[in-house]
Amino acid sequence: MSAWIRTLVKRKRTKIVLVGLTVTFSLALILMVKLQSDTEQPVTKTHKVIIRTENAESTTVTERHKMAILVPFRDRFEELLEFVPYMHDFLNKQGTAHQIYVINQVDDYRFNRAALINVGFLESGKDCDYIAMHDVDLVPVNPAITYPYPRTGVYHVASPDLHPLYHYKKFVGGILLLTRDAFTSTNGMSNRYWGWGLEDDEFYVRMRRQMLEIERPSGITTGYETFRHIHNRKKRRRDTAKHFNQTQELRHLDKKTGASNIKYTIDSKTDITVAGAPAKIINVVLDCDLKDTPWCLKPEYHTVYKAKGLIP
Template sequence: GFLNVNVSEVSFDEIHRLFSKDLDIEPGGHWRPKDCKPRWKVAVLIPFRNRHEHLPIFFLHLIPMLQKQRLEFAFYVIEQTGTQPFNRAMLFNVGFKEAMKDSVWDCIIFHDVDHLPENDRNYYGCGEMPRHFAAKLDKYMYILPYKEFFGGVSGLTVQQFRKINGFPNAFWGWGGEDDDLWNRVHYAGYNVTRPEGDLGKYKSIPHHHRGEVQFLGRYKLLRYSKERQYIDGLNNLIYTPKILVDRLYTNISVSSSIEDPEGKQVRSQKYQGLDLYLGLDCAILTFINLNYLCNEKYH
């Protein structure tokens, strides 16, 4: 039923103390029910930068809810270091690849850290179609902002996510990556399902985009979603992770510039005054008439 969502700050020490009594929680926040076979094995991926006060609040709400839903689950916090614009979508791809090395998950939840479900009957399993869980956000007056809105919290099976080639890697700065995911899902022949009625209600933890910049190139990229889908995603992801396993989650930290295996910066381009690093091959982009993104040669 309805949850009492409390966005008051709580410390990690308190959270660790609270959940230390639950001996069934394994490192990385991995939990499985003892009294039944779970319907889904769920990896919850959380893209992250500079929101340390949000994580304990998130775990305080999510762990009891997922236990009640009798799901097997673990949490992966993918943290972007460095000063480049935040790349939420690429962090999800990194989280997916690392989580799949960890265990045999079959359902992946892509979850913003500041979104808290208001109803524990919003079931965090996957289905035959990709799922958009956060259909009604308090910051949008509990109204879907537009039909194609796919932000906040979404879920795909491993098979679905691989079929669409994951998220795009080219969205540096906030905005646009969820719309691109919506396009990918539909180009692959899927529809998006949502919880009915009030089940999809979420409360957001108040925050400011602390210095995070909008991605001004998103509309041009979105125009070519279909052409980019199978050259920009899981199949062109390059990263070097640093992994730390906490009691409640696995922290995967990645540097924000895309580098080749020899450590050289692969490519950069100045776009609308931002220095963005694109995980796309400029030759291919030119071929599909996206050369406006490639105004600098490889260094």
């Protein structure tokens, strides 16, 4: 056998051995990846959901979820600078997939928290299958507080026995989690609550009318020290004044307005990073029907609008 033939045969044998080793290594790698995927937790938070059947038995399944944190906002930059990195770190430690949306009201009307939440719900990413209605000045300090996907549709994180300020049984403010289906079933929140307060109480009635069960944390032993309230009342006074017939009008359930018919304009959207924590800013111009809710106007504009015959 000539030298070049012996060299060719040797190369072929070497090639066959290398191919065999490559195939063997690839199979081993696939098995390692599969075993790893079977044992490691996914990046997205997983929650165990109890599915109740007509029988007395329950089945435990695992589902993946992502939360849209909706923060109604205006002129609270000191709180925001603390809130975004704190909550991003808090939720990351728990493995809760999330996106923070700051819904910033940039028009010249009075603040409307409920309407901003409606906007946030409509504008937030559809990859988020549940929302957190979250005040910018309230953060959890107990790591036992979690933000789970609400298996009953609604989960009140800042429950009355834990919130530092509000303790009445029907209180659902501060931090409230809802599935997108649950929020849609109530038609969101009322758009008529300009100024501070009462929109949560009206939303409680909406949820009860839809027979939504409100879950709350259990086994938390830190009581009213579970959350930190970072609102400075001296610097940022609440707009609690009532104008025109606002008090009488808001005593009743609003059956006309909600997420389905809110009128607004998006001024701009911006991605920001605060101390390494990402958030999306949505600048919103709300629309006000002066005939329906003249109390949307700030008091300094009343005289001008009355002179024009636009308000009573």
